[in-house]
Amino acid sequence: MGRVADEVTRQWLDLSLLTSTATIGSLNFFLNAGAICCLLARSQFERKGQLAVEGRVGVPEHLSRGPVLRVEWLKRQSDMITVENLVKEFGTKRAVNGVSFEVKPGEVLGFLGPNGAGKSTTMRIITGFMPATSGRVTVGGHDIVDSPLAAKRLMGYLPESAPSYSDMTVHGFLNWAAEMRGLSGSARQDAIRRVTGLCFLENVLHQSVDTLSKGYRHRTCLAQALIHDPEILILDEPTDGLDPNQKFEVRQLIRRMGEKKIIIFSTHILEEVEACCTRAIIIDRGVVVANGTPAQLKAKSELAGSVTVRVHGVGVEAVRTKLAQLGVAGKVSAQAEGNTVSARVQPRERGQGADLASAVADVVAKEGWRFDELHTEEGRLDDVFRAITKPDTAKAAA
Amino acid sequence: MGASLVRTEQLTAMNEGFRNVWTISKRELGGYFNSPVAYVFIVIFLLLTGFFTFSLGFYHERGQASLAEPFFSWHPWLYLFLVPSVGMRLWAEERRSGTLELLLTMPIAPWQAIVGKFLASWLFLAIALALTFPVVLTTAYLGDPDNGAIISGYVGSLLLAGAYLGVTELMSAITRNQIIAFIISVVVCFLLLLCGWEPVTQFLVNHVPEGLVSLVKGMSTWHHFGTFQKGLIDLRDVVYFGSVIGFSLFTTSVVLRGVRGA
Numbered sequence: 001m002g003r004v005a006d007e008v009t010r011q012w013l014d015l016s017l018l019t020s021t022a023t024i025g026s027l028n029f030f031l032n033a034g035a036i037c038c039l040l041a042r043s044q045f046e047r048k049g050q051l052a053v054e055g056r057v058g059v060p061e062h063l064s065r066g067p068v069l070r071v072e073w074l075k076r077q078s079d080m081i082t083v084e085n086l087v088k089e090f091g092t093k094r095a096v097n098g099v100s101f102e103v104k105p106g107e108v109l110g111f112l113g114p115n116g117a118g119k120s121t122t123m124r125i126i127t128g129f130m131p132a133t134s135g136r137v138t139v140g141g142h143d144i145v146d147s148p149l150a151a152k153r154l155m156g157y158l159p160e161s162a163p164s165y166s167d168m169t170v171h172g173f174l175n176w177a178a179e180m181r182g183l184s185g186s187a188r189q190d191a192i193r194r195v196t197g198l199c200f201l202e203n204v205l206h207q208s209v210d211t212l213s214k215g216y217r218h219r220t221c222l223a224q225a226l227i228h229d230p231e232i233l234i235l236d237e238p239t240d241g242l243d244p245n246q247k248f249e250v251r252q253l254i255r256r257m258g259e260k261k262i263i264i265f266s267t268h269i270l271e272e273v274e275a276c277c278t279r280a281i282i283i284d285r286g287v288v289v290a291n292g293t294p295a296q297l298k299a300k301s302e303l304a305g306s307v308t309v310r311v312h313g314v315g316v317e318a319v320r321t322k323l324a325q326l327g328v329a330g331k332v333s334a335q336a337e338g339n340t341v342s343a344r345v346q347p348r349e350r351g352q353g354a355d356l357a358s359a360v361a362d363v364v365a366k367e368g369w370r371f372d373e374l375h376t377e378e379g380r381l382d383d384v385f386r387a388i389t390k391p392d393t394a395k396a397a398a
Numbered sequence: 399m400g401a402s403l404v405r406t407e408q409l410t411a412m413n414e415g416f417r418n419v420w421t422i423s424k425r426e427l428g429g430y431f432n433s434p435v436a437y438v439f440i441v442i443f444l445l446l447t448g449f450f451t452f453s454l455g456f457y458h459e460r461g462q463a464s465l466a467e468p469f470f471s472w473h474p475w476l477y478l479f480l481v482p483s484v485g486m487r488l489w490a491e492e493r494r495s496g497t498l499e500l501l502l503t504m505p506i507a508p509w510q511a512i513v514g515k516f517l518a519s520w521l522f523l524a525i526a527l528a529l530t531f532p533v534v535l536t537t538a539y540l541g542d543p544d545n546g547a548i549i550s551g552y553v554g555s556l557l558l559a560g561a562y563l564g565v566t567e568l569m570s571a572i573t574r575n576q577i578i579a580f581i582i583s584v585v586v587c588f589l590l591l592l593c594g595w596e597p598v599t600q601f602l603v604n605h606v607p608e609g610l611v612s613l614v615k616g617m618s619t620w621h622h623f624g625t626f627q628k629g630l631i632d633l634r635d636v637v638y639f640g641s642v643i644g645f646s647l648f649t650t651s652v653v654l655r656g657v658r659g660a
Contacts (some may be wrong), residue, residue, distance in 0.1 A: 103508060
């Protein structure tokens, strides 16, 4: 809501804002302006895409003065990205086979999957680069096929190979991108300054793109995606080809921006998902095989909830029998390394992790075992990933 | 009031369309002049037109202050190679480097990109053509040429370049390899030229019905460019070149849609 109010005052201050009344879900602005100004205002707001604008030229009853514009902002489903039953065929090959999901503002969606799983294809369809064979995508309430321009205005897109025009300078390229996004004058210069800061491009701003290293080129393309401060960011492998420091910075950036925006990014680096996603989707051979928060996904791991304990000076068999006698314990495995024994106890039923840990601790205390480790496994994302996606080699055999 | 509302909105949309076309054009033009290619091209073009006009065109021997024969009649042949070399990169390069994905996910309609690119290259060719002005000055100095014929010659030449350029843009969209785009464009432009070239039409007259001959001849750039050389700006010829350009650009949009679908 505040964002819209800011927008109105920023752009139309000179039109003397008469009253602004905020009601739940909508915002009414009465601008004291000429008819032409009202129309301009209306087209400006409609260009923002996410604002449902009621532009009325008329004199409201309680005002005696000129034409008035009423801007209504409705917070609705239209803020989201919805993907329904997306199918994409290349010849006889189905790259995407019935993918459906939704993303809301404030969500950072990690898109995981082996190479060739259909991540990039899905993103290309969402951004309107490719038409889908069947299925529907709406971005901020706009169907990507029926009203592509309105949908594209809301999005910033970093394609997989981070392409940019190699014959331009970084500044020239960003200037072009800003112009394509309809920014002009000081707004354009401000936008360029903002993204060069965000993406650490100050040092190379006037260098030609083809003289840049891969990391800089990548960030140049990322800057292009951010130039119009979009509501929605689609990033295809945003940290690919960056050094560890740059990766860290980009993750920070994604997390920071993800608080207000919708971000979808693809990656095959699992730690990245844990570092910045609020939700992750695993896609394999064109099908969504998992969809949940990183914690939920990790909980699907075989190991999730099991308790590991390491004790000294006790026989392997003694440890195994004692632990197996616990009511909440499932499978118990134990092995000796010299004088120490490591045992892993799996819960009998999933979700009993906490009970299990205290039960194990009780046993350890009662028996008077010396121990230097006792912890509950959270589960590991790469286990889940391996378990539910099949490697490329299997695909060739199938 | 209602009608004017709609009109204003349409105008805003149109303005935005033109602005997008111009943004694309500016970038393309910048692309030409940022690299040495543009200057090399212009120098080669001017050297060749000079050479053809003053040596092969028997400019001096003719003893006439006319540009039709010695100057303009070479243009269809010169453009055959020079225009495809200007236009071959238009889409092929975008496809090769992946920037096509960037361009087509910007909030612009594909036709705006297609027209923008076309206009940039056309403007570039127009600049090259305008730099042949010393030929005109020389003729004006040596004699008393028919200025109307010179103007119509230039108009025709520019339209001819536009038609070749349209074909080249289409071929450039078909492949991601500039060289292939160049070769196919040369071949197609050559066919367009050839089907109205006198030796070919003479040959056709003896073998196929007359109606077909005039149809084939009517498809030729040679035939339509000839009118301009004579000093006539005939609406039919303008329409011809316009439709070649229009058809090529429209087909480019169809091809690009196919490229994205596959």
